[in-house]
Amino acid sequence: MNYAPKGKVNHVVEAGEFQVGVTALDHGHINGMTNGLIEAGATIKYVYDPDPEKVAEYRETFPDVEVADSLEQILEDPEIKMVAAAAVPNLRSALGNRVMKAGKDYFTDKTGFTSLDQLAETRRVQKETGRRYFVYFSERLHVEAAVLAGQLIEEGRIGKVIQVTGFGPHRLDKEKRPDWFFNKEEYGGILADIGSHQIEQFLYYTGNEDAEVIASKVANYDNPDVPELEDYGDATLVGDNGATFFFKVDWFTPDGLPTWGDGRTFITGTKGTIELRKYLDVGREDSLDHVYLVTEEGVEHRQVTGEIGFPFFGQMILDCLNGTEEAMTQEHIFKAQELCLLAQEKAQVIQSKI
C-alpha cells in the first residue's frame, strides 16, 4: 500500500530550478511520486494536507519539506512549477484543473479520473491553460523491468508486438484502507482505478494511439461486507494497428505472498516474447524487476533493479520546463484514461454464484 520505489539519482535540473508543492496525501503513492521527483532533481518546497497526521507521516520520510498553511499558499507561490498530489480518486481531476488554472503543472496519482465527464473537463482546462496533467502510472513508469521492456521492443528484439497481457493483482489489506476505498463513487471502479496502469502499458508497448474496448467485466466475488468494492475486473482491447490486449486486476493477493502483488506483463512479438515479473519472481526470488526475454537466439533472464533507472521523472520535469512531450504526450495520458473509463462504464457486472 505504501510501496514507494527508489532509484538512481539523475538530476536533470539544478537545486531549486524545479520546485514542487505536494498536497492531498490520501494515497501512499505520494511517497513514490516524491522519490521519483527528488531523484530527478526536483525540490519539494511545500507539503500541505488538511490532516496534520498525514503531513507528519509524510515528513517522517521527507523531513526537509516545509509545511504550507494552505493549498492557496502553494498555488500562489510563483516559485512553484508543479503540484504533486494523491487525492481521493474522484477529486483528482478537479484539483488538477485548479492547479493548471493557477499556472502550475500537475502530477497526480493514478487514476487521474473516475468519470468521462471529469476527463472532458480536464482535457478542456489543459488545452485552455497550456499546463500539463501528468498521471503516475507507476506500474510501468516506476518499474525498471517495465522500462527495460520498452527499450527491448524499441531495439526490435522481439519483432513486432502483436499481443500484451497484464496481470495486476493487489493485496486487499481491508482493515487498513480508508472509507473511500470501498465507495465506488469515490474510487471509480476497479477498471478505472488499478486498470488505468494496464491500458497505458498496452498503448505504450504496442505503439498505439487509440484502441477499442471489446469486452470488460467486474465482480465482487468474496467481499459481501463491502458491496461497492469490485474485487475483480478484466478487459480485452484491440489497438488501432490490430494488436490485442487482455488484462485482469483483482484484490486477491494471498496473504502468503511475500509482496503486495505478483504483477506480470507478457508481451508477444513476431520474433520473441518478454515476460516481466515486476515485484517478485514467485517461488524463486523476492527481488524486483525480473525480465524473461525469449528470442530466436535463446532465453535470457535478467534481474535489473538499479540498472535501468526511471527516465520518466526527468523527462516530465524537462517537458514542463521546455514545452516538449518526451515523457509522454498529454493525448497518450488522456487516451489511456479514456479507455479505462470506457472499460469501466461498459463492464458486464458478474453475479457470482461461486
Added chain:
Amino acid sequence: MNYAPKGKVNHVVEAGEFQVGVTALDHGHINGMTNGLIEAGATIKYVYDPDPEKVAEYRETFPDVEVADSLEQILEDPEIKMVAAAAVPNLRSALGNRVMKAGKDYFTDKTGFTSLDQLAETRRVQKETGRRYFVYFSERLHVEAAVLAGQLIEEGRIGKVIQVTGFGPHRLDKEKRPDWFFNKEEYGGILADIGSHQIEQFLYYTGNEDAEVIASKVANYDNPDVPELEDYGDATLVGDNGATFFFKVDWFTPDGLPTWGDGRTFITGTKGTIELRKYLDVGREDSLDHVYLVTEEGVEHRQVTGEIGFPFFGQMILDCLNGTEEAMTQEHIFKAQELCLLAQEKAQVIQSKI
C-alpha cells in the same frame, strides 16, 4: 509436434482385456495417446493407415502392434473395444460416428470437431449407440502439473476458483506441417483446434457445466504466405457460476525457446493462486510440470514429473468397460467442444496493420 508424454505404468486391466485399434495417424499426438493407453493396461492390437510410411513410423515406436489391412478389419474384430485415432481434424467426427456405430468406443485427438454440425451429429450418434466419444485434451490430461492443479483445487487449497487464464503458444514449424494444417476447412480455425484444450480446462477447474463466450478474436499477423492459417486467437468466457476465463493461443513460440511452447495456466482462488508452467520453467529449468502454489500460508514451488501420474487413461478404460463416467462425462466433452466452436464461429477477425 511429436510431443508424446510418458508416465507411470498403472494397469487398470489385465493384458488383452481392453484391446484397441489405432488408425488415422495424421497427427503425432497418436503417440502420446498410445502411451497413455498402454500405461493404463490397454493392448494395442492393430494399427491401420492408408499411408504405409505413417504405419512404419508408428511401428518404430510401437513395434509389437500388428498392421491391419483395413479399417474394416479393426471395426469388425469383436475383441476390439476402442479405436484411437488422430485424423485430419475435420474428419475426426465422421470417423468417430463410424466407430461408435460399429459398437466400439472412440478416442480421438483434439479437436474432436471442426463444426457445430459435426458436433450435433456426433451427439446424436453417441446417444443412439451408447458408445463413448473421448477427446485427447492433452494439455490437461497428459500434464502432471495440470492433474495436480485439479487435486489442489479439490482439496480447497486456494479457496473457491474465480478466474482461470490460459496461454497456449505453439511453435509453428511451418516447413514440417502437412497441407491440411494451413487449410481452415480442414483444421477448423485456431480456437476450434488448439483452443479446445483451453476451454476444457476452464470448465474442469471451475466446476462449470456450461459457460458463455463473451468475446473472441482471431488473426493472421505474420504468415501472409498461408492466409488461411490463424496464427493468433483468444477468447474470454463467463461460467455459469460467474467464474471468468481468458485464454490466448498462438503459433509464435520463438525459435530460441528450448521446447515447443511455454504453456501456462493461472488459477485465481479466493484464498490462493496456482500457476502451472507445463513444459518448462522458462529461463530457470527445462524440466516439465512446474507448479507454483501461493496460499494464505506461503509459496510452494514443486516440479512434479513422475509424482502425479495420468489418471485419465485408466479411468477412461474403466468407464468404457463399466458404463461409468469417472474420467469425464460425455456432456463435459461435448460442451467444451461446443464452446470452442462457438468462440471460433463468433470470433472477430482482426485486420492487422502491424
